[in-house]
Amino acid sequence: MIIAIDAMGGDEAPKSIVDGIERFLKEDSETQIRLFGPQATLEKLITPSSQVTLINTTEVVSGNDEPVATIRHKKDSSLVRAAADVKAGKADGFLSCGNTGAVLAAGIFIIGRIKNVERPALMPTLPTVISGKYYNMLDVGANAEVKLSYLTQFAQMGSIYAADLRGVKNPVVKLLNIGSESHKGDSLHQEAYQKISQISDINFKGNIEPNDLFKGDADVVVTDGFTGNAVLKTLEGTMKTILYLLKNNLINGSFTTKLGALLVKGSLGSLAQQFNNSQFGGAVLLGVNAPVIKGHGNSQPETVYYAIKQVKEMIKGQTVQKFKDLY
Amino acid sequence: MIIAIDAMGGDEAPKSIVDGIERFLKEDSETQIRLFGPQATLEKLITPSSQVTLINTTEVVSGNDEPVATIRHKKDSSLVRAAADVKAGKADGFLSCGNTGAVLAAGIFIIGRIKNVERPALMPTLPTVISGKYYNMLDVGANAEVKLSYLTQFAQMGSIYAADLRGVKNPVVKLLNIGSESHKGDSLHQEAYQKISQISDINFKGNIEPNDLFKGDADVVVTDGFTGNAVLKTLEGTMKTILYLLKNNLINGSFTTKLGALLVKGSLGSLAQQFNNSQFGGAVLLGVNAPVIKGHGNSQPETVYYAIKQVKEMIKGQTVQKFKDLY
Numbered sequence: 001m002i003i004a005i006d007a008m009g010g011d012e013a014p015k016s017i018v019d020g021i022e023r024f025l026k027e028d029s030e031t032q033i034r035l036f037g038p039q040a041t042l043e044k045l046i047t048p049s050s051q052v053t054l055i056n057t058t059e060v061v062s063g064n065d066e067p068v069a070t071i072r073h074k075k076d077s078s079l080v081r082a083a084a085d086v087k088a089g090k091a092d093g094f095l096s097c098g099n100t101g102a103v104l105a106a107g108i109f110i111i112g113r114i115k116n117v118e119r120p121a122l123m124p125t126l127p128t129v130i131s132g133k134y135y136n137m138l139d140v141g142a143n144a145e146v147k148l149s150y151l152t153q154f155a156q157m158g159s160i161y162a163a164d165l166r167g168v169k170n171p172v173v174k175l176l177n178i179g180s181e182s183h184k185g186d187s188l189h190q191e192a193y194q195k196i197s198q199i200s201d202i203n204f205k206g207n208i209e210p211n212d213l214f215k216g217d218a219d220v221v222v223t224d225g226f227t228g229n230a231v232l233k234t235l236e237g238t239m240k241t242i243l244y245l246l247k248n249n250l251i252n253g254s255f256t257t258k259l260g261a262l263l264v265k266g267s268l269g270s271l272a273q274q275f276n277n278s279q280f281g282g283a284v285l286l287g288v289n290a291p292v293i294k295g296h297g298n299s300q301p302e303t304v305y306y307a308i309k310q311v312k313e314m315i316k317g318q319t320v321q322k323f324k325d326l327y
Numbered sequence: 328m329i330i331a332i333d334a335m336g337g338d339e340a341p342k343s344i345v346d347g348i349e350r351f352l353k354e355d356s357e358t359q360i361r362l363f364g365p366q367a368t369l370e371k372l373i374t375p376s377s378q379v380t381l382i383n384t385t386e387v388v389s390g391n392d393e394p395v396a397t398i399r400h401k402k403d404s405s406l407v408r409a410a411a412d413v414k415a416g417k418a419d420g421f422l423s424c425g426n427t428g429a430v431l432a433a434g435i436f437i438i439g440r441i442k443n444v445e446r447p448a449l450m451p452t453l454p455t456v457i458s459g460k461y462y463n464m465l466d467v468g469a470n471a472e473v474k475l476s477y478l479t480q481f482a483q484m485g486s487i488y489a490a491d492l493r494g495v496k497n498p499v500v501k502l503l504n505i506g507s508e509s510h511k512g513d514s515l516h517q518e519a520y521q522k523i524s525q526i527s528d529i530n531f532k533g534n535i536e537p538n539d540l541f542k543g544d545a546d547v548v549v550t551d552g553f554t555g556n557a558v559l560k561t562l563e564g565t566m567k568t569i570l571y572l573l574k575n576n577l578i579n580g581s582f583t584t585k586l587g588a589l590l591v592k593g594s595l596g597s598l599a600q601q602f603n604n605s606q607f608g609g610a611v612l613l614g615v616n617a618p619v620i621k622g623h624g625n626s627q628p629e630t631v632y633y634a635i636k637q638v639k640e641m642i643k644g645q646t647v648q649k650f651k652d653l654y
Contacts, residue, residue: 129568141505144513178468178556186471186553210557211564226513229505230537230554231561237538238565241456246573256590263587264577 001030001315003308004082004091007037008060009098011298017097018045020304025051031312034091036078057081063297067101071109079103083110086290093311095282097295097304104142107285107292114320116327119143119150120287121225122294123158124232125166125280128216134280135218136162137176139225140232142285146224151175151192152199157286157323158220159202164317165310171219174208176227182206188224196222210234281310287323291315328357328642330635331409331418334364335387336425338625344424345372347631352378358639361418363405384408390624394428398436406430410437413617420638422609424622424631431469434612434619441647443654446470446477447614448552449621450485451559452493452607455543461607462545463489464503466552467559469612473551478502478519479526484613484650485547486529491644492637498546501535503554509533515551523549537561608637614650618642 005021007014014037021033032051035042039056048054059077061070074080079098083106085091094111096103100122108120121139128135138154139146155173162171175193177185182193184207197204208218210231223231250261281303282295291314295307314320332348334341341364348360359378362369366383375381386404388397401407406425410433412418421438423430427449435447448466455462465481466473482500489498502520504512509520511534524531535545537558550558577588608630609622618641622634641647 129572144505144511144516146513176557178471178553178560184471186473189471189553209564210561211567213561214564214568226505226516227554227557230503231557233505234537234540234558234561235565237541238562239569240538241541242566242569245456250591253591253593257593260587260590260592263583264580264591265587266584 001093001312002032002034002091003093003095003311003315004034004036004085005094005308006079006082006096006098007035007042008057008078009096009103009297010295012300013097014042014045016299016301017304018042019301020299020308021052022046023301023305024308028312031308033308034082034085036082036085055081055085061099061102063099065099065102067099067105068109070099070102071105079106080110083107083292086111086292091290092315093291093293095293095295095304095307095311097282097297097299097307100141100294100297103292103294104285107288108142111292112289114287114289114323114327117157117287117323118147118153120285121150121154121157122283123161123286124283126213127280129214130216133216134166135213135216135221136166137213137221137223137228137232138286139223139228140283141225141229143225144229146188146226148188148191148195151188151222151224152195153287153327155196155199155202155204155220155222156326158222160322160326161284161286161319162219164319164322165313166219168219170203172217173202173204173220173222174206174218175204176210176221176223176231177207178209180207180209192222281307284310284314288320290320328420328639329359329361329418330420330422330638330642331361331363331412332421332635333406333409333423333425334362334369335384335405336423336430336624337622339627340424341369341372343626343628344631345369346628347626347635348379349373350628350632351635355639358635360635361409361412363409363412382408382412388426388429390426392426392429394426394432395436397426397429398432406433407437410434410619413438413619418617419642420618420620422620422622422631422634422638424609424624424626424634427468427621427624430619430621431612434615435469438619439616441614441616441650441654444484444614444650445474445480447612448477448481448484449610450488450613451610453540454607456541457543460543461493462540462543462548463493464540464548464550464555464559465613466550466555467610468552468556470552471556473515473553475515475518475522478515478549478551479522480614480654482523482526482529482531482547482549483653485549487649487653488611488613488646489546491646491649492640493546495546497530499544500529500531500547500549501533501545502531503537503548503550503558504534505536507534507536519549608634611637611641615647617647
């Protein structure tokens with residue numbers, strides 16, 4: 001198993017990427033890493049070995065770069081080179097914590113869509129209030145425009161991923177909608193409800209409303225890329241805002257409030273931990289010819305470590321081959 | 328000014344509704360309330376006066392009733408009768424904290440859409456992290472299907488409301504989208520961006536992403552009813568979940584955590600207060616022939632009090648007439 005990694009993607013790259021790789025290699029002796037970035041910089045951080053190959057690149061993709069133009073013009077960037085490595089058959093999977101749009105474009109246009117998959121979908125693994133219970137939501141932004149047939153494929157691919165990679169038996173699939181009954185939502189979602197319920201190998205349990213996402217009664221949540229992206233951004237924004245207000249209220253509080261804040265600090269930390277997504281790795285681009293993982297832009301070494309494990313599991317589990325067999 | 332109120336809508340109706348009315352009447356001697364509900368029940372709670380008329384109704388709309396069927400068949404429900412009262416010219420505005428779909432249907436089909444308004448929109452007033460700074464978001468669910476022309480009208484109606492009712496000078500209008508640049512999102516949102524920016528009397532400042540809603544740099548946020556409803560439900564669900572987890576962590580914590588929790592209790596209360604929406608009244612159904620307000624289902628007397636004030640302000644400000652003049 002060979003994984004191509006973009007060393008220059010993410011807020012704390014390449015340090016956090018290299019640290020994540022080193023943690024991974026402490027417990028793995030079978031996987032090979034091909035690490036793309038400026039050789040002179042990388043050599044200061046990591047020593048090449050039988051498991052680590054450094055490949056020199058001269059360009060870096062920034063967060064503001066326009067995705068498709070990046071793929072076309074920054075040919076010697078660490079992101080594009082790592083994806084091209086997979087395309088050339090030199091690596092089996094691809095990981096980047098960089099520019100989301102560029103990672104998606106690299107996955108779709110360089111590594112390529114699986115034949116008969118209409119549209120690849122971006123899919124994170126998200127936490128619920130039930131400890132140890134997660135759900136996969138797709139698409140959260142690979143496609144702003146949506147068709148009915150995309151949604152049914154998302155349901156199938158998400159279901160296979162949850163069963164295979166997370167080991168969920170007969171995963172419960174729900175459709176993200178603005179009401180629980182089958183007639184709720186726009187005509188697209190009404191039709192999707194009917195279509196998905198007709199697919200025999202999917203354990204479809206109807207609609208889920210966005211306020212119920214945390215309850216943990218779905219393993220896979222199917223949505224279009226526009227709604228999925230909006231809901232995910234609302235969720236992250238709200239969480240960040242409340243924790244900010246809370247901290248602010250505690251810091252600017254009275255003496256007793258401050259004393260109390262000191263005492264509850266550990267507990268608040270464990271709350272943050274509960275929603276810390278490092279253990280879920282990154283978001284997967286499902287429906288392309290190899291495992292493609294987009295790690296969060298602010299990925300810490302721990303997140304990178306889990307994301308590498310996730311690529312490895314997908315390679316090992318032959319998830320991509322299962323999608324190819326399906327369509 | 329005469330306001331028709333559904334006494335039976337909401338989790339704690341009719342008690343919370345009556346208590347809200349009584350609070351309102353303590354500081355108002357010019358408004359008349361026509362209160363719809365079972366007379367025998369209401370008489371035990373409130374005494375008719377020169378300002379309060381009780382109108383007996385025999386049916387009640389439940390939260391599970393199908394909206395359009397309700398309007399057709401529960402003709403003697405407090406909700407339908409109150410709306411019909413406005414239609415008959417006996418009242419100038421309508422308030423209910425009941426079944427959202429039924430309130431929308433009553434507003435649209437009984438009170439009626441303003442000529443040339445393509446679709447009425449449901450619009451709450453929402454808090455930001457900046458004290459005293461709110462924004463109006465529309466549509467949050469009156470229309471699951473959307474057309475470009477609806478969105479431009481939402482921008483106009485929302486802008487007039489923010490200026491007139493909330494006294495915001497030259498309100499900043501933004502389009503809810505999954506990216507900040509004009510080319511982001513699906514074709515509908517790309518076109519809406521262009522169209523809204525061409526309307527001369529709108530202070531349009533481009534897209535806003537859902538994670539930035541709390542920042543307070545928009546006065547009016549324009550969105551389609553599907554996305555708006557999904558985002559609002561995500562926001563409410565996330566807030567509820569974090570406060571639940573927080574409480575849970577504090578209750579189940581160690582002795583020091585519990586002691587700390589006692590000390591920060593006031594501060595957490597003020598956090599909740601910051602997001603307590605009672606002061607914003609209810610969500611307005613904009614684009615119908617009279618002020619129609621839908622109060623939150625769990626409205627406390629304070630919320631009802633503010634919602635009545637809101638109906639009064641809309642009647643006084645002739646907001647509906649301004650929309651009529653515009654189209």
